[in-house]
Each structure stands twice: as C-alpha cells, then as structure tokens.
Amino acid sequence: MSKVWFITGSSKGFGREFAFAALERGDRVAATARNTDTLSDLVEKYGDAVLPVELDVTNRDQVFAAVASTHEHFGRIDVVINNAGYGLFGTVEEITEQQLRDQLETNLFGVFHVTQAVLPILREQQAGHIIQISTIGGIVAFPTLGGYHTSKWALEGMTDALAQEVAGFGVKVTLVEPGGFATDWSGASAIVADAHPAYAALHSNMAAMRAQVVLPEPIGFKSAILTVVDAEQPPLRVFFGEGPTQMAPHIYHQRLAEWAEWAHVSNAAEGK
Amino acid sequence: MSKVWFITGSSRGFGREFALAALERGDKVAATARNTATLSDLVEKYGDAVLPLRLDVTDRAGVFEAVAAATERFGRLDVVVNNAGYALIGAVEDLGEQELRDQMETNVFGVLHVTQAVLPVLRAQGSGHIIQISSAMGVATFGGVGGYSASKFALEGMSEALAQEVAAFGIKVTLIEPGAFATDFSSSSVFTAHTHDAYGPLYAALTDPGASAQAPSPDGVGDAILQLVDADEPPLRVFFGEQPTQWIPTVYQQRLETWAEWAHLSKAAEGK
Numbered sequence: 001m002s003k004v005w006f007i008t009g010s011s012k013g014f015g016r017e018f019a020f021a022a023l024e025r026g027d028r029v030a031a032t033a034r035n036t037d038t039l040s041d042l043v044e045k046y047g048d049a050v051l052p053v054e055l056d057v058t059n060r061d062q063v064f065a066a067v068a069s070t071h072e073h074f075g076r077i078d079v080v081i082n083n084a085g086y087g088l089f090g091t092v093e094e095i096t097e098q099q100l101r102d103q104l105e106t107n108l109f110g111v112f113h114v115t116q117a118v119l120p121i122l123r124e125q126q127a128g129h130i131i132q133i134s135t136i137g138g139i140v141a142f143p144t145l146g147g148y149h150t151s152k153w154a155l156e157g158m159t160d161a162l163a164q165e166v167a168g169f170g171v172k173v174t175l176v177e178p179g180g181f182a183t184d185w186s187g188a189s190a191i192v193a194d195a196h197p198a199y200a201a202l203h204s205n206m207a208a209m210r211a212q213v214v215l216p217e218p219i220g221f222k223s224a225i226l227t228v229v230d231a232e233q234p235p236l237r238v239f240f241g242e243g244p245t246q247m248a249p250h251i252y253h254q255r256l257a258e259w260a261e262w263a264h265v266s267n268a269a270e271g272k
Numbered sequence: 273m274s275k276v277w278f279i280t281g282s283s284r285g286f287g288r289e290f291a292l293a294a295l296e297r298g299d300k301v302a303a304t305a306r307n308t309a310t311l312s313d314l315v316e317k318y319g320d321a322v323l324p325l326r327l328d329v330t331d332r333a334g335v336f337e338a339v340a341a342a343t344e345r346f347g348r349l350d351v352v353v354n355n356a357g358y359a360l361i362g363a364v365e366d367l368g369e370q371e372l373r374d375q376m377e378t379n380v381f382g383v384l385h386v387t388q389a390v391l392p393v394l395r396a397q398g399s400g401h402i403i404q405i406s407s408a409m410g411v412a413t414f415g416g417v418g419g420y421s422a423s424k425f426a427l428e429g430m431s432e433a434l435a436q437e438v439a440a441f442g443i444k445v446t447l448i449e450p451g452a453f454a455t456d457f458s459s460s461s462v463f464t465a466h467t468h469d470a471y472g473p474l475y476a477a478l479t480d481p482g483a484s485a486q487a488p489s490p491d492g493v494g495d496a497i498l499q500l501v502d503a504d505e506p507p508l509r510v511f512f513g514e515q516p517t518q519w520i521p522t523v524y525q526q527r528l529e530t531w532a533e534w535a536h537l538s539k540a541a542e543g544k
Contacts, residue, residue: 060369092384092434093391097332100384104376108422112364112372119365123470141432149429150380157410157425161418162364165474178541198395202437216542224541237527238534240541248531252524255509259517262510269450269496269512270488 003229004074005029006067008057008114009084011038013183014133014221018081021222023049030070030077032057032084057084057110067117076125079229080118082111083133087185088147090193091202095147099193107151108158115162119171126170129229132159134175136244140251144199144206163236174234176225179241182215216241275501276346277301278339280329280386281356283310285455286405286493290353293494295321302342304329304356329356329382339389348397351501352390354383355405359457360419361478362464363471367419371464379423380430387434394443401444401501404431408451408516411509412523416471416478419464435508446506448497449520451513452487488513 005022009015010031022029023046031039032055039052051073055066071077088095088103111132122128137145138152156175163173183189195203221240228234239245259266277294281287282303291303295318303311304327311324323345325338343349360367360375383404394400409417410424428447435445467475493512500506511517531538 091437092430093388093437097381097384100381104380104426108376108426109369109372112367112369116365116367138429141429141436143433143436146430146433146437149433150426153429154376154380154422154426157413157421157423158364158418161413161415161421164413164415165363165365165418165471169470181542198441199437202440218541219543220539220541224537227537227540235530235534237530239531239538242539242542242544245531245535245538249528252528256521256524258507258509259511259520262507263517265496265499266511266517267514268499269490269493270453270514271492272514 003027003078004070004076005079005081006032006070006077006114006118007081007083008032008055008110010042011035013185013189014178014181014218015081015083017218017221018083018225019050021225022079024222025226028074030066030074032066057113058105060113063110063113064117067114067121071121077118077121077128079129079131080114080122081131081133081225082114084110085133085151087145087190088151088193089144089186089190090147091144091196091199092146094193094196094199096193099191100147100150102191103147103151104154107148108154111155112158119166122171123166123169128170129172129174129234130162131174131176131225131228134159134177136177136179136239136241136247138175138177139244139248143202160236172234173236174228175237176228177237177239177244178218179239179243179247180213180215181218181241183218186210275299275350276342276348277351277353278304278342278349278386278390279353279355280304280327280382282314283307285457285460286450286453286490287353287355289490289494290355290497291322293498294351296494297498300346302338302346304338329385330377332385335382335385336389339386339393343393349390349393349400351401351403352386352394353403353405353497354386356382357405357423359417359461360423360464361416361461362419362467363416363474364418366464366466366468366471368464368466371462372419372422375419375423375462376426379420380426383427384430391438391443395438395441398442400442401446401506402434403446403448403497403500406431406447406449408449408511408513408520410447410449411516411520415474432508444506445508446500447509448500449509449511449516450493451511451515451519453490453493453513454487455490
C-alpha cells in the first residue's frame with residue numbers, strides 16, 4: 001500500500017532526496033519548505049501525489065495547520081520526516097546567545113512542534129513512523145560546533161524517550177544519523193559566529209581538516225530511507241554513511257573506558 | 273594552595289554538598305542561590321571564605337555580574353560548578369512548549385551564560401576547571417523524561433565540544449553524571465501540567481514511590497568532587513553513584529549492536 005509522507009525542509013539536500021524517493025515509487029508526499037517555489041518542479045512532475053506546503057517549522061501554529069491540512073488532504077500520515085535544520089559554526093565562547101536560541105528553535109523546537117502535531121493522528125491510526133534527521137554530531141562532538149551539537153544531542157535525548165513512550169501505540173521512531181555529505185549544510189545553509197582571536201589557531205586547524213576531506217554524495221539516500229520506512233522493526237538509530245560506523249564505536253569505547261577508569265569516584269559519591 | 277570555587281545552585285542538594293566540601297578543607301567559595309537567605313548558615317560558619325551571591329542563572333546580565341564580583345573578591349577562579357538545574361517530567365506529547373523552554377533556559381542557557389562569563393577569566397589565568405552537573409539521563413533515557421534528557425543531552429554535546437576548544441588554554445572540563453540520589457531533587461522537579469490519559473500507565477510507573485526509595489544518600493559527593501578537582505588529568509565524563517556504571521554500558525552496548533546490525537544500510541546511503 002502506498003504511504004503518505006510529511007517531510008520538512010524539502011527544498012534541497014536530504015529532504016529533497018527523501019521526497020523524490022517516496023514520489024518515484026508512487027507514495028504521496030506533503031513536502032514542506034519555507035518557500036514553496038522551490039517545490040514547483042516536484043509538483044510539475046508528480047502532480048496530485050505531492051502537496052506543497054509553505055512552512056517555517058519554528059512557527060508552531062503554522063506547523064499544526066500544515067499537519068492538519070496534510071491529514072485532511074491525504075486522509076492519513078504514515079511517515080513523518082523531521083528534516084529541516086541547519087548548522088551553527090563557532091566555539092562555545094564565540095556563539096551568541098541569540099545564535100544558540102535560533103539553532104535550538106529550528107533543530108529542536110521545530111521537531112518538537114511537528115512531533116506534537118502528528119502524534120494525536122498517529123496514535124489514533126495506531127501506526128506511523130517518526131524519522132528525525134539527526135547526525136553523527138548528535139552522538140559525538142567536534143570543536144567549533146558546540147551550538148549545533150547542543151541542538152542535535154538534545155534531539156537525540158528527546159527522541160530516545162519519545163520512542164519508548166509511543167511504542168505501545170504502534171508508533172515507530174528512528175533517528176537517522178548521517179555523517180558528512182556533499183550538501184550545502186556547511187555552506188550557504190550554515191550560520192557562522194564572529195571569530196574571537198583566541199581561537200584563530202583552532203579555526204585554521206579545523207579549516208585545514210575540512211579542506212582535506214572529500215565528502216560523498218548522498219546518492220544512496222533514496223534507497224536507504226525506503227529501507228528504513230519499509231522495515232517491520234526499524235532501528236531507533238541508524239547511520240547514513242560509512243564514516244560514523246567506524247567513528248562512533250571508537251568513541252563509545254573511549255567513553256566506556258574512561259567511565260570504568262573513574263568508577264571508584266562513582267562509587268565514592270555514594271559513600272562506597 | 274587553596275582553590276576558589278564558583279558554584280551555582282548552592283542552596284541545597286549537590287550544590288550545598290560541594291560548597292561544604294570546599295569550605296571544610298579551607299577553599300574559598302562564591303556560592304550562588306536564587307535566595308541568599310539559604311546560604312546564611314554557610315556564611316556564619318565560614319565567614320570570609322564564602323561569598324554569597326544572589327543569582328538566577330537564566331539572567332545573563334546577573335550571571336556576568338556575579339562572576340565579576342567573585343573574581344574581584346577572590347582574585348581568581350579555579351573551579352566553576354554549573355550545578356543549578358531541575359528536571360521536567362512528562363511524555364514528549366504532553367510537554368508544554370513553555371515548560372520545555374523553561375527547562376532549556378535553566379539547564380542549557382544558564383550553563384551557557386556562566387561558561388561564557390568565566391571563560392575570559394580562565395583563559396587569562398591559563399587554568400581552571402569547568403564542572404557541569406549533567407545526569408545519567410544526559411547519556412541514556414526512558415519514557416517520561418524526554419524534556420529533561422533533551423536539556424542534559426544538550427549540555428553533554430555542548431560540553432564535549434567545549435572541552436576540546438579550551439584544552440589548549442589549560443582549561444579542564446568535566447561532566448558529572450549522577451544517577452538517582454536521595455536529595456530533594458525530585459521534589460524540585462516540575463511535572464507537566466498537561467497529562468494526557470493515553471500516558472496514564474507511564475505516569476503511574478514514574479510516580480511509583482518504590483522507585484526512589486532505594487536511592488543512596490549524597491554524603492559522598494563532596495569527597496568525590498574533591499577527587500576530580502584535585503586530579504591532574506580529570507575525566508571528561510564521570511558517573512556519580514554506582515547505578516549508572518551498570519546501566520549505561522548496557523545501553524551503549526545496545527546502541528552499538530543496532531548500529532552494527534544496520535551498517536549495510538549506512539554504507540548503502542553513500543552508494544556502497
């Protein structure tokens with residue numbers, strides 16, 4: 001049976017790949033973007049199968065209206081992809097309070113709004129799949145990306161709890177954690193904090209590192225998301241890209257080793 | 273040499289234990305609380321060694337003033353303990369937008385304010401130790417604490433980036449991750465005002481008094497933090513309490529298994 005998708009941030013990048021994946025196989029998609037002009041080629045090609053919806057995910061009322069119109073239009077919602085998001089570059093000392101607020105507004109509160117708007121529908125259907133586009137940066141943290149990590153780690157924590165809360169309603173939850181890909185995430189879409197001279201060396205080191213990395217194209221994203229969506233028991237967490245499959249276990253084992261090394265202090269804290 | 277501490281949320285619980293541990297061994301403490309009347313017994317007993325400061329960490333200007341006052345009074349800052357915080361309880365679907373905002377305001381922005389206020393001081397000194405009171409629920413989570421985990425996961429991600437950014441300045445960063453303790457932390461928790469019947473069983477389980485009856489007393493947390501503060505190479509992460517030393521490795525193992533099980537898809541996402 002064909003599925004109904006609700007995808008935020010469908011104008012470009014991963015969101016666009018997901019929308020094409022769904023439409024190419026005959027599913028129906030409510031594709032949201034801040035500017036629906038960016039969706040006109042989708043509409044031209046797939047006609048009634050796509051519902052273009054103007055949406056800024058930071059606007060809670062607009063989110064609820066977009067979800068309601070999608071539900072009314074297609075009669076159900078099967079797959080919800082919280083894809084809209086962007087990156088904030090700067091050290092923790094450099095980013096402004098407002099830059100961090102804006103980052104959380106889109107990457108955390110935007111997801112929160114959509115999730116709260118769709119849950120009553122999914123609970124009533126006793127079915128549905130909420131897919132959060134997180135990142136390897138929601139699991140590990142790199143210097144000069146602390147604000148971005150704040151938002152994505154928060155998303156991971158909220159979503160992990162959510163998954164346990166809604167499993168009993170037949171609602172599935174997946175965190176898709178991409179590694180680096182050749183999208184404009186670190187280019188035009190990013191916000192960059194004003195640099196503080198104390199961090200000049202760090203910034204030039206990071207820039208040199210980034211210059212050396214050749215990022216893969218997200219050519220397999222379409223088939224990968226379909227596999228996640230069609231799985232009977234989808235994973236709570238899944239990496240997109242090979243890099244994280246090597247990095248994450250390495251860092252997890254480092255953390256486990258450090259916790260074990262300091263377990264005497266853990267025990268001392270409760271007087272043992 | 274005696275150390276100078278800046279501790280937020282010193283009125284009770286862990287913050288008070290930390291202040292007492294420092295003062296009892298002759299260190300100096302700028303102890304902050306929203307109501308300084310709660311600090312009067314500390315002042316009575318330790319006199320000039322303690323500087324009581326009225327502070328709500330969500331007030332950015334107030335934070336900068338408090339840090340300036342502490343630095344002026346004691347001439348330096350060695351240990352900064354971001355301890356002020358509370359837990360929001362409720363299913364993700366039930367959380368009020370404002371409830372989640374308030375949770376982030378205290379647990380994330382409060383720490384951001386203090387961290388940004390102390391960093392110029394610590395960088396100028398070429399030393400200092402920032403200690404974030406996180407939670408085991410900043411690493412793993414369960415149903416009903418999605419908002420709290422969002423804030424504590426966020427703090428973890430921000431601090432892991434921060435640690436790498438400031439290591440070169442001689443500044444250390446530690447995340448303390450306590451399990452449950454018999455403090456009045458649970459009575460300071462905020463329960464969502466929007467409980468929905470669908471989550472009745474979840475709330476019944478969360479409020480089961482049997483769950484917290486076994487929690488250890490926090491008598492040892494003062495000694496434990498002294499061990500961290502005095503370490504030449506303190507850990508980035510350390511649990512307080514024995515329970516997380518068992519719980520978290522199990523959760524980590526589960527995540528590693530899920531990622532490994534789906535690694536074929538991770539590779540497929542980049543066309544491999």
